[in-house]
Each structure stands twice: as C-alpha cells, then as structure tokens.
Amino acid sequence: MEQRTVIVVGGGLAGPLASLFLARRGYTVELFERRGDPRREAVEGGRSINLTLAERGLHALRRLGLEEEVVRTLCTPLRGRAVHRPAGTAVMPYGRLEHEVLYAVSRAELTRYLLGVAAAEQGVRLHFHQQCDELDRDTAAATFLDVRTGERRRWRAGFVVGADGVYSAVRRQMQASRYVDFAQYYVPWRYKELTIAAGSGFDRNALHVWPRGERMMFAIPNRDGSFNGVCVLPEDGPDSFATLHTPDAVRAFFERDFADAVPHLPDLEAEFLGRPEAAFPTVKTSAWRHRDRVVLIGDACHGVIPFYGQGMNAAFEDCVILDEHLARYPDREAAFEAYERTRRPDTDALADLCVQNFTELRDTVQRPRVAAAKQVALLANRVLGDRAMPLYTMVSHSTIPYADCVRRARRQERVARLLGADLAIGAVAATMVARDRLRAVRPRLAALARPARRPAASPASAASPAARPARLSVAAAAAAPAAAGKGESRDTRAAA
Ligand SMILES: Cc1cc2nc3c(=O)[nH]c(=O)nc-3n(C[C@H](O)[C@H](O)[C@H](O)COP(=O)(O)OP(=O)(O)OC[C@H]3O[C@@H](n4cnc5c(N)ncnc54)[C@H](O)[C@@H]3O)c2cc1C
16 A cells, blocks of 8 residues: 555645646655645745746646646736847747747646645645655655644655755755765856736737846736746846845836836836845756655756746656656656656756756847847748757747757758858848848937928927827838838837
C-alpha cells in the first residue's frame, strides 16, 4: 500500500498537476504545501505575476482533459508582442497560424484552479501550511513542519516528488553528500511588479514590452483590462533599484524611459518603492532523482529566467514526460532514470535560450534588423511550412524537445544564409528604418505646412496638432511610406 502512495512536496504549479497525473495512474497522493490554501487565503502582494501558457503547458492540460476549461475560463489570448519604442509601438505576431498564440493567465487563478481540481480527484489529499524540512531519501520518508503550530510529523511513501520550486528543499536533501553537478546563477537584474490600470488603451491581446537596453518593462493583460507589469532594472548603478529611492526620482525615471505607460500606472511611486524586489535565478543540476525513491520536477530541477515564458510550460511538460516513463517502465527506478536522461538536455537548452531571449527582449528587439529577421522567418515559414519553422514557433507552439529546437534552428539558419536570407533581412530592416525616419519627421513636415495653410492660427490651436488630424495626415501623406492610410492607429502596426 505504502508503495502506491506518493508524497508531492509543493502545491505551486507543477505539484497539483503532477498529483493529477499520478492519481490517474492509480497512486494515492499526499500533497504538502508550506503556504496556506490560496483558495481561502489572499495571495502575497507583489507576487502574483501573470504567466503565458503555451503549447507545452496546454498539451499537459489537454492530457488531463482540462485545456478547454482553463482556456475558456482563465485565459486571454495573446496574438503577439507589442514593442513600445520611442518612435511608436509595433506588434510582432507570435506566429502565422490562427492557433499560434500564447495565453495570458493569472498565476494565482491557475494555482487555485489546479488545486481545486486536485482536491476533487479521488486519491489526492492536500495539506497546507506544511513545510518539508527533512527527507530520508532511501526510505522516501519526509518530515513536515506545521508553520502555524510548530508541530512536526513524519510521512512515508513509495516515493517523493519534489515540486517545491527553484530553492527546493527536496533537491537539497536528496543531493546532500553526493557528487552532483549543480549550478545556480543570477543575471544581475532584479524585478518588481507594477499595476497598469484598466482603460489604458493598450492592446489587450498582446504582451507589451518596453525594451530600453539595460532596463525594460513588460506587461501581461488581466481579464479585467488591467495589466500586470514587471519592471526589470539592473541590480545596481544609475537607474537601478539600488538608486531609485524617492518618489520624484522614480517618476522622473519613468517619464523618461516608459513615458507612454506613466499615465496608466496610478500607484507608480507607492508600488515601486513599497513592493519587494526579486531576482532571476537559473538552476541547472544533475541528479534529478534518487534510486526509485525521489524525483524532481519543475523549477526544482531546472529553474529558468522568465524571458521565454517557458518555466511553467516546461514544468507542466515534465509531468507529461514523467507520466509517460512511468507508463513505459514497470521498474520505477528505470522510469526515473530515463526521465532524467532524456529530459535534462532539453531543460539545459531551455535555460540558455531564456538568457538569450532576455537580451532580445530588453535590447535587441528594438533594432530593425531583429524585427526584420522575425518577419523574414515568418515569411519563410509561410512558404516552406515545417521545413523553416522559426525557433520561437518551435519553442512556443510545438512540443519538439527544446534541444532539438535549437539544433533545427541552427541548421535552418545555415541554409537560410546560403540562400541569401541576410540580404532579405537587410532589405526589410532598411525599409523599417526608412519608415521610422519618416514617422519622426512627419510632425516637423506638418508644422512646416501649417503656417502656410493657416497663417492666422491661434496659439492654442497651433499647440494642439492632435486637434486637427485630418490636416496633418494630408501634409504627411505625401512623404509617408506605403503603409500610410491602411487604417492603422497612430503608432500601432503589425510588423509582419
Ligand atoms: C516574473 C516571472 C514571470 C514568469 N513568467 C512565466 C511565463 O510567462 N510563462 C511560464 O511558463 N513561466 C513563467 N515563469 C516561471 C514560472 O513561474 C515557474 O517556472 C513555475 O512557477 C514553476 O512551477 P513549480 O511548481 O516548479 O514551482 P513554483 O511555482 O515555485 O511552486 C513551488 C511551490 O512549492 C512550495 N514550497 C517551497 N518549498 C517548500 C517546502 N519546503 N515544503 C513545502 N512546500 C514548499 C512553494 O510555496 C510553492 O507553492 C515566470 C516566473 C517569474 C518569476
């Protein structure tokens, strides 16, 4: 009986999902979470973060018959990335096909939902306020401290699943006094959450990014029209969390770098100065398991930084892969061994992709060449189909193993270079630069045109060009690129 019982440590995102897979494979599951039950207690402020759910996560939910309900009741579809640059905002589509979208979901709502489904599942019991502080890896016995009463209790099972996040206590105890490869490192940036109020007018079906080189902000929509913003700054130096200490300094910094967001950040100073700042750890490690007694999933074995929007998706995919191996191998130790051997190269590759994408999101995405390369890649995908799938498409809209995505993307790049893709990218980039320059001079052209048309204009109307958009567009149209007059709004345009 004990052999068919599993202790799952961690009731975040991966824990409840793994419990469902295990229960449906006939195990009795005891899930322990050190925090309170989020279905009954408020979530810690400044730590609610919205997430993007992509194909790997959806696939795991689909396996359990939950995808349709999650998407319908909890999610907002995101069709692309809206890049806010000083010159204007451009939307880069996430894919070329209708279903190639991401879904925004609130971490708190998804956790509550998954815990609710797990609680209703036969064979799953949930225990809250229970912190794992001791593990006997040879006997799969774990001791939990009740953080409210201080009482400690030991539980024993067939095996333990460590789903207790990037600072996993299960991992620490399982790896103690063993020769393991372990690397934990931090990019030198920190983040805080900020709230963008409903009614901002920002596209609710896009993930918004403000790339500013060393600094950035991104925002993911809530279902009520507000956005969960995340401000990412260097850990120290000018304009960092270490130096922006006063309301005036915060406002001046935002007015300079994120001006179009400022009117929609009603509690900017209070949130910026009052909310906790957090770091971005990456964890890579060997030894995801111990014999047939302990196994790790999710951030506990592969913490990645969030700039590919894949941490949760990878954690959900772990649950599918572990489940498949448990089905394939009657010997549990063999199942755990195969799970680690096949999965670890993929999550190591993901960790590197996430760091690369951080550079893209905060910096290079604003470069015309990067936007142009994305357009050309999507075009090639349209013409050649699966033979030219962009890396982003493979990672976000497929379940191709991450390491294979990287290998395929490199191969495709080599072929594309031979076929002259660099020339195409250069041409598209040049067009984009020309378009931006024309946009920049448009107001000046309009200003030049104005006195000639209306020599007697009053100071008030002259100071308010937005009051006469029709005249401005007449003046600008002569110089505007082909895209002008296609019904686009002031500064929002699909880049591809
Ligand atoms: C700013 C930010 C944005 C992100 N955006 C995305 C995104 O858009 N898409 C995406 O896919 N991923 C995203 N991620 C990553 C994602 O949040 C994680 O990969 C995901 O939460 C991992 O799930 P997990 O269950 O492994 O760990 P967690 O969600 O961290 O859950 C671990 C749980 O274990 C509990 N616990 C810890 N220690 C113990 C203990 N000793 N005893 C008992 N319980 C314990 C914790 O309280 C927690 O509830 C983002 C992360 C951050 C920080």
